[in-house]
Amino acid sequence: MQAWMWLGPVIMLFVVLGFVTLAILFERKVIGWMQSRIGPNRVGPWGLFQTVADVLKLLLKEDIVPQKADETLFKLAPVIAFVPAFAVVAVLPFTDSLVFADIGVGLLYFIAISSITTIGILAGGWASNNKYALIGAMRSAAQMISYEIPLVMALVGVIMAAGTLNLSGIVEAQKEMWFIVPQFIGFVVFFIASLAELNRTPFDLPEAESELVAGYHVEYSGFRFAFFMLAEYVYVFAMSALTTVLFLGGWNPLFGFTFLPPLIWFLLKFSLIVFTLIWIRATLPRIRVDQLMQLGWKVLLPLALFNIFLSALLKEIPGIGSYY
Amino acid sequence: MQWNGEFLAFFLLSVMAIGGAVFMIHFTRVVHMVLALAFTFLSIAGIYVLLHAEFVAAVQVLIYTGAVSILMLFGIMLTKHRTSDHSDSRSRHQLLSFVGVAAFFGVIMWVIYHTPFSGGKAETAKYTVANLGEWVFKQYVIPFELTSVLLLAALVGAVILAKKERDA
Amino acid sequence: MEKVLLDYDWTVMAPEIIIAAAAALLSLADLFLRENTDRRFFSWFSLAAVIAAIFFTVSRFGQQPYEILGDTYRVDDFALAFKTAVLSGVGLVFLLSAWGVRQEEIRFRGEYDYLLLAAALGAMIMTSSADLITLFVGLELLSISSYILAGIHRERYASNEAAWKYVVQGGVASAFILYGMSFVYGLTGSTNLYTIQQRLVEAYQTGYDAFVLLSLFLMLLGFGFKIASAPFHMWVPDVYQGAPTPVTSFLAVVSKTAAFALVLRIVLVGYIFLYQMQIWQQVVEPVLLVLAGLSMVIGNTAALHQTDTKRLLAYSSVAHAGYLLVPLSTLGAVLFESTFYYLIAYLVMTMGAFTVAALLEREAGHGNISGFAGLSRRSPGTAAAMTVFLLSLAGIPVTAGFFGKFYILMNALSTQHFWIAGIMVGTTVISYYYYFGIIRQMYFRPPASKDRMRVPMVPALLLVIGILGTVGLGVVPEWAVHWIGDLQWMSALTPLNAGPPGP
Numbered sequence: 001m002q003a004w005m006w007l008g009p010v011i012m013l014f015v016v017l018g019f020v021t022l023a024i025l026f027e028r029k030v031i032g033w034m035q036s037r038i039g040p041n042r043v044g045p046w047g048l049f050q051t052v053a054d055v056l057k058l059l060l061k062e063d064i065v066p067q068k069a070d071e072t073l074f075k076l077a078p079v080i081a082f083v084p085a086f087a088v089v090a091v092l093p094f095t096d097s098l099v100f101a102d103i104g105v106g107l108l109y110f111i112a113i114s115s116i117t118t119i120g121i122l123a124g125g126w127a128s129n130n131k132y133a134l135i136g137a138m139r140s141a142a143q144m145i146s147y148e149i150p151l152v153m154a155l156v157g158v159i160m161a162a163g164t165l166n167l168s169g170i171v172e173a174q175k176e177m178w179f180i181v182p183q184f185i186g187f188v189v190f191f192i193a194s195l196a197e198l199n200r201t202p203f204d205l206p207e208a209e210s211e212l213v214a215g216y217h218v219e220y221s222g223f224r225f226a227f228f229m230l231a232e233y234v235y236v237f238a239m240s241a242l243t244t245v246l247f248l249g250g251w252n253p254l255f256g257f258t259f260l261p262p263l264i265w266f267l268l269k270f271s272l273i274v275f276t277l278i279w280i281r282a283t284l285p286r287i288r289v290d291q292l293m294q295l296g297w298k299v300l301l302p303l304a305l306f307n308i309f310l311s312a313l314l315k316e317i318p319g320i321g322s323y324y
Numbered sequence: 325m326q327w328n329g330e331f332l333a334f335f336l337l338s339v340m341a342i343g344g345a346v347f348m349i350h351f352t353r354v355v356h357m358v359l360a361l362a363f364t365f366l367s368i369a370g371i372y373v374l375l376h377a378e379f380v381a382a383v384q385v386l387i388y389t390g391a392v393s394i395l396m397l398f399g400i401m402l403t404k405h406r407t408s409d410h411s412d413s414r415s416r417h418q419l420l421s422f423v424g425v426a427a428f429f430g431v432i433m434w435v436i437y438h439t440p441f442s443g444g445k446a447e448t449a450k451y452t453v454a455n456l457g458e459w460v461f462k463q464y465v466i467p468f469e470l471t472s473v474l475l476l477a478a479l480v481g482a483v484i485l486a487k488k489e490r491d492a
Numbered sequence: 493m494e495k496v497l498l499d500y501d502w503t504v505m506a507p508e509i510i511i512a513a514a515a516a517l518l519s520l521a522d523l524f525l526r527e528n529t530d531r532r533f534f535s536w537f538s539l540a541a542v543i544a545a546i547f548f549t550v551s552r553f554g555q556q557p558y559e560i561l562g563d564t565y566r567v568d569d570f571a572l573a574f575k576t577a578v579l580s581g582v583g584l585v586f587l588l589s590a591w592g593v594r595q596e597e598i599r600f601r602g603e604y605d606y607l608l609l610a611a612a613l614g615a616m617i618m619t620s621s622a623d624l625i626t627l628f629v630g631l632e633l634l635s636i637s638s639y640i641l642a643g644i645h646r647e648r649y650a651s652n653e654a655a656w657k658y659v660v661q662g663g664v665a666s667a668f669i670l671y672g673m674s675f676v677y678g679l680t681g682s683t684n685l686y687t688i689q690q691r692l693v694e695a696y697q698t699g700y701d702a703f704v705l706l707s708l709f710l711m712l713l714g715f716g717f718k719i720a721s722a723p724f725h726m727w728v729p730d731v732y733q734g735a736p737t738p739v740t741s742f743l744a745v746v747s748k749t750a751a752f753a754l755v756l757r758i759v760l761v762g763y764i765f766l767y768q769m770q771i772w773q774q775v776v777e778p779v780l781l782v783l784a785g786l787s788m789v790i791g792n793t794a795a796l797h798q799t800d801t802k803r804l805l806a807y808s809s810v811a812h813a814g815y816l817l818v819p820l821s822t823l824g825a826v827l828f829e830s831t832f833y834y835l836i837a838y839l840v841m842t843m844g845a846f847t848v849a850a851l852l853e854r855e856a857g858h859g860n861i862s863g864f865a866g867l868s869r870r871s872p873g874t875a876a877a878m879t880v881f882l883l884s885l886a887g888i889p890v891t892a893g894f895f896g897k898f899y900i901l902m903n904a905l906s907t908q909h910f911w912i913a914g915i916m917v918g919t920t921v922i923s924y925y926y927y928f929g930i931i932r933q934m935y936f937r938p939p940a941s942k943d944r945m946r947v948p949m950v951p952a953l954l955l956v957i958g959i960l961g962t963v964g965l966g967v968v969p970e971w972a973v974h975w976i977g978d979l980q981w982m983s984a985l986t987p988l989n990a991g992p993p994g995p
Contacts, residue, residue, distance in 0.1 A: 073356070105453060108382035115390030119362055122397050126355055134401065141398050145391060152386075165379075165453055435702040442699070462496060466564045467626040470617060473512060474633045477610040480519070481640030484600045485655070 008100060009090075016089060020233040021051045027278045034282040061222035066129060069219065073127035078220070078227035081120030084113045085234040092241045093168045095251045095262040106167040107159065110242060111152055114197070117231060118144045121206070124228070125216035136215030139289065140206035143196055146296040147203075151193035153304035157186040157311040158246050161323070167242075171250030178249040182314075182323040185307040187247045189300050194239050196296070199232065200277060202284040205292060240273040241266075248273075334374055341367035354400050362393035376448040379456060500560045504552065504567050507545035507575065508616055514541035515609035522602030534605040535590035542583040542612070549575050557983045563622035563684050570828070570984035571620030573976070574753040577836055578619060581745040582612040584843045584954060589738040591950035592850045598645050598736065607644075608742065611637035615750035622761065622984075624673050624683040627754055631669070631718070634750060635662050638743060642735040654734025661727045665717035672710030675703055676762065685761040686987035693765045705775060708763055712780070718751040721813040722787040729794075732806030737853060740802055741846035744809050745839050752816060752835060756828070759820070761985055767823055780821030781912050787814025788919040795926045800859050801849045804926060805842070808885060811923065812838055815900055818912055824903035828981040833899055833972060837884070837892035837965055844881040844958025847951050848874060855945055864930050866939025874947055875934045877955040884962045886927040887920050892965035 025040065025047065032039025040047035065074055091106040093099035103109060118141055125137020159165060161183065162173035170179075180187045196203040207215030217228045244250060248269040251262035260268075287295070315321050344364030351357045365388035372381035460468055502509075518534055525531070549572055557568035585608065593604055614633030621627050639662060643655020677683060679700055680691035696704045717724040732740045766772040791811030798804040816834055819827045849859065851874065856863035868875040884891035897920065904913045947955075965972055 070353075070355075073359070103378060105378045105382050108379065108386065112382045112385035112390060115386060115394075116366070118390070118394055119359070119397070122394060122401075123355075123359060126397070126401065138398065138401060141394050145394060145398075148391070163454075431706070435706050438702045440699050463561055464564060464625060465497065466561060466621075467623070467629045470613075470626070470629045470633060473515070473610055473613060474629060474636060476519075477607055477633065477637045477640070480603055480607065481636065484603050485640065485643055485646070 012089060012100065013086065016086065016234055016237055017230075019237050020230060021055070023233055023236060023274060024051045024054075026274070027281070030275070030278045031282045034279070055226065058222055058226045063222045063224065064219075066219050068129045070127040070129065073123050074219075075224070077120050077124030077127055078224045078231075079120070080123060081117050082227045082231040082234070084116040084120075085231040085238065088113050088238045089234070089241075091167055092238065093171060093245060093250060094241070094266050096168065096171075098263065099168060102166065102168055105165045107155065107165045107170070107246075110167075110238070111148070111155075114235065114238070115144065115148060117235070120231075121216050121228075124220070128216075128219035130219050132212045132214070133216050133218045136206045136208075136212050136218070140199065140216060143199070143203065143205065143292060143296075146293060147193045147196040147300070150189050150296060150300035150304045151197060153301065154186045154189035154193065154307065155246065156304075156308045157183045160308075160311055160315065167245050167250075171245055171252065174249040174252055177323050178247065178252070180247040182320075183247065183307070183311070185303060185310070189304045189307065190247070191243065193296075193300060194243065195277070195280065196292070198235050198239055198277075200236070201281040202287050203292065204286060205289060208286060236274065236277060240270050240277065243273050244269045330374060334371065337367045337370040337374070340364075341371065355397060358393055358396045358400065361396075362389050365389045365393065376451070379453045495561075497561075501558065502560070504558050505560070505565060506548040507579070508613060510541055510545045510548065511609055511613045511616065514538060515606040515613065518602065518606040518609065522606070525602070531601040531605070532590060532594075534602055535586050535593070538605050538609055539583055539586040539590065541609070542579055542586060545616075546576060546579045546583065549579060553979075557980075557988055559622070559988050563686065563988070564626045565617075565620060566622045566988075567620055568983040569979040570753075570757070570981055573832055573979055574619035574749060575616050577749050577832070577839060578612070578615045578746055578753075580836075581749060581839050581843070582608070582615070582742070584839075584957065585738055585742045585746065587950060587954055588741060588843070588847060588850060591948060592738050592854070593736060597647075600644055604641065604644055607637045607641055608739075611641065611742070612746065615746050618750040619753040619757075622685040622757065624676065624685065624688075624758075627758065628670065628673065631751075631754060632666065634747060635666065635718075638662075638739075638747060641739045641742070642731055644739070645736050648734070650734035651736065652734075654731040657727050658731045661717065661724075665714040665724070667714075668710050668717075669714030672707045672712075672714065675707035675710065679703055679707065685758065688762050689764070689987075692762060696765070696769070701771075704763075704766075705771075708759070708766075708776065709779070711758065715751065715755045716783060719748055719755065719813050719816070720810055721783055721817060722790040722810055723783075725787070725790065725810045725813075728810055729798075729803045729806040732809070733800055733803045733859070737802065737846055737850040740805075741843055741850075744805070744842050744846070748809070748813065748816075749835050749839065752831060756820065756831065757984060764985065772823070777821050777823075780817055781909065784814045784817035784821060785912060785915045787811060787817065788915055789814075792919040792922045792926075795923070798926070799861050801852070801861055801863070801930075802846075802859050804861065804930075805845060805849065808923070808926075809842070811919065812885075814919075815897060815916060818900050818909075818916065819903050822904055822907040822909050822912075824907045826899065826903050828979075829973070829976050830896075830899040830903045832976055833965075833969075834896035836972070837896040837962070840958050840961030840965065841881045841884040841891070841893055844877060844955060844962065845885065847954040847958065848878045848881070851945075851947065851951050856940070861930060861933060862937075862940075864933040865937035867934040867945070870939050870941075870943070871945040871947060873952075874945065874955065877959055878934065879931055880959055880962055882927045882930055884966065886924050890963070890966045892962045892969075895966055895969040 028050070029039040029047070031037075040050035043049040043053045065071055088110045090101045091099070091103060091109050093102070093106075121140045122137045125133040125135075125140070128134070158170065158179050161179060162170040164170060164173070173179075199206050206212075207217070209215075212218070217225055220228060244266060250269075251266045253260060253262070253265050314323075341364050344360045344362075344367060348357050348360040348364065351360060365384060369381040369384040369389065372378075372384060514537065518537065521534075522531070552567060553569070553572055557566065559566040586605075589604070589608070593601065598604060611634050614630045614635075614637065617630030618627060618634065621630065639655055639659040642658050643651050645651035676688055676692070679695040680688045682688055682691065692704055713724070717727075720728045732743065735743065763772075763776070766776060788811050791807045791809070791814060795804050795807035795811070798807060812834075816831060816838075819830045824830070852863040852867070853859050864878075867878070880891065884893035887893045887897040897916070901913055901916060904916070
């Protein structure tokens with residue numbers, strides 16, 4: 001038991017790192033395929049070691065700290081950005097037994113801890129002493145604050161239906177019906193808001209390369225840059241897992257197909273979400289800053305509030321009330 | 325007093341919280357101040373966890389460490405200001421503040437050491453989020469509703485005080 | 493067994509609900525009205541809401557006390573009396589605003605009215621709750637709305653300065669109150685004042701005496717700020733001077749009344765046992781009396797060399813806070829009666845004085861005392877009214893102010909506190925100098941312009957109300973005294989239902 005306490009997280013770290021490596025390759029392959037290209041295919045069979053080579057390249061790069069930068073903060077920022085990303089993984093239940101920290105307010109913990117990353121991004125952007133970096137960081141903060149509200153509001157419906165903030169409890173509550181069906185509005189709002197929280201296309205304004213060079217990490221190189229990238233992809237992992245848990249029934253099988261083990265079910269749904277994220281990236285253009293704010297405050301937030309109201313109303317109706 | 329994990333955690337978190345607060349006052353660059361403050365908020369959240377108040381801890385991180393600190397940083401970066409705060413206040417004033425604060429600290433410490441703490445430990449584990457929710461929406465529904473009026477007033481106030489002059 | 497929401501009779505909350513609904517309606521109306529529509533009717537609408545609220549408040553007099561949800565809301569005679577005073581003050585402020593706040597000057601005319609309603613709601617809650625959380629939320633609602641109102645005249649530098657100073661110092665004061673309250677909660681495990689009443693005694697007797705006193709003094713530190721007593725009065729002159737005049741009158745009249753209701757309720761219910769244990773007389777009373785004495789001395793002497801009318805009235809307000817603290821510290825037999833009488837006397841005379849100040853500010857374009865020069869020739873009626881208010885503020889016989897001071901003085905003498913009575917009389921004499929300074933300006937200085945000053949209907953009405961109140965309370969004080977004496981003040985101190993709620 002004691003050994004697992006220490007070993008578990010280490011294994012998890014490697015699993016996550018492995019996922020990140022694969023996800024980047026997968027993303028490039030899928031996008032390539034969608035754009036009628038081949039994608040990386042030189043390093044290893046089917047380009048399998050492309051990401052590994054990229055990481056090696058990053059590690060060997062010169063570590064540059066700009067002269068006018070705030071050195072301490074510049075070095076600290078990638079750490080502030082990455083640590084929360086890994087910390088949120090702790091509460092994710094992959095199966096009913098495979099969960100590291102089964103805490104009562106798991107969902108809230110996830111949302112809360114993930115918001116700390118923005119401080120890292122903001123600090124990094126500011127410490128670089130570069131206007132592109134600063135603008136990128138500011139956009140990131142504005143975006144995160146604006147979209148966190150609909151994100152949390154969209155979850156209220158789920159919480160009301162499950163009656164708990166515990167993630168395992170929420171999965172248990174989906175034995176009969178996945179929340180994506182009764183909470184469809186909540187799911188849509190959550191999914192869009194989570195795209196924005198992940199800074200992914202079409203919400204990748206903080207690092208819009210065509211206008212901001214590279215956004216908040218423009219001055220970073222080598223290992224520190226890798227940390228920011230890592231944080232971003234770990235969030236893709238965590239957010240996809242969270243979406244699976246909250247709306248797709250976690251490890252619950254579909255149509256009672258219990259011959260597949262729960263972990264496989266989880267992975268299947270999880271991969272579907274990851275694929276959708278990549279698909280969206282290849283499909284949608286980036287939106288403008290004002291459109292971003294309009295969408296968050298004038299569309300998603302009212303929708304999320306309406307969803308809460310609707311869920312509360314439907315909960316009182318006999319028959320379908322049990323699904324809410 | 326036993327040196328168990330809980331005490332160690334409490335000790336570390338307290339030092340972090342106080343340290344963050346001290347650095348917040350000590351730093352001269354405003355951005356560093358806010359980051360130190362965020363650090364204090366985070367440490368306080370840790371203390372809440374030790375008290376089995378997970379919900380409060382999560383909300384503390386979400387609201388204070390997340391939203392409030394970021395809004396502060398945002399505000400600082402958006403407005404024109406001197407990047408560092410040159411303290412040119414009179415030393416007499418500082419001395420007076422120091423004496424006041426030291427006296428207050430002395431009184432509090434005296435009160436704490438003067439009091440023989442007795443009695444058992446409270447059972448904190450039984451207070452769950454569900455309990456909290458029931459209390460807020462049953463017993464404390466009047467202050468809860470009033471808080472919404474309060475927030476609305478604050479929101480309106482923030483908007484009218486910060487709104488740009490159209491004619492200017 | 494356990495009473496839940498709908499088991500209660502919520503109609504007792506009618507005044508609060510009316511005010512909240514009016515504020516909500518106005519904010520919606522403000523949203524849908526066209527930008528350049530005159531929003532002055534907002535003030536009349538608010539006034540109507542306030543009058544309706546007064547009606548529902550007054551109609552509850554004489555009925556049994558009632559509480560909702562473990563005293564988070566409570567109506568007893570104490571609450572009703574103070575709420576009536578608060579609402580009357582708010583009504584007068586709205587009357588003044590309907591004339592005195594113009595959209596050309598203050599662009600946020602609509603916001604002004606519903607923030608004032610929100611502040612009034614906070615003040616009402618402060619008078620009628622016996623739960624620390626509710627009381628604190630009410631206090632903050634009042635405070636935050638007041639901060640904004642003080643700074644609502646954004647084009648004026650002084651208004652910005654007022655809001656800034658007010659918010660910083662007010663925030664610190666709230667922090668002290670909250671810190672004190674957290675100790676109370678730690679000692680008793682409850683936010684209900686009556687449960688606190690019982691458990692604080694136990695805590696005091698089982699070795700936590702220092703903490704009990706610490707909690708009291710921390711709260712008093714914050715309360716001192718909210719009632720504008722020295723040495724926490726630094727914000728008063730700047731804020732009173734910088735804020736728009738109707739807002740200043742609101743701060744002077746309504747905030748002070750509500751703050752006293754809050755202080756009386758918390759201190760008397762929670763800490764009355766100290767009196768029976770003789771600790772009050774040894775520790776708390778001297779501190780409070782020193783605060784009271786300091787307020788009188790500082791307020792009255794600093795007012796001597798003021799040249800701005802509102803600033804002068806601000807220092808006078810500090811001095812009055814000092815007088816008002818005397819009954820609380822000595823805890824005489826007529827504690828509630830004398831405090832309440834003084835507060836309503838202060839309400840009518842201060843509202844009158846601020847109305848005149850607003851009139852002259854509009855006329856002269858500045859708030860300097862020299863604006864009063866020759867007022868007796870330009871508008872004899874206004875000058876006469878101002879004289880009455882000033883005499884009352886100074887405490888000259890046959891005015892409300894005289895009888896209020898007399899009442900407090902009697903209370904102090906009957907409890908054998910001669911030195912504070914001496915300070916009271918001495919500082920009152922000092923105050924004659926600056927009050928008479930204004931009278932001298934009005935009657936013996938040549939006016940800046942010869943043409944007569946026109947007094948519009950609304951301020952004239954306010955002046956008439958002020959004079960009726962000031963003279964009426966002064967000539968026939970026994971009516972008010974009888975009415976006040978018949979109220980069941982002690983019902984505020986006793987719980988309604990046995991058995992403490994809470995974990």
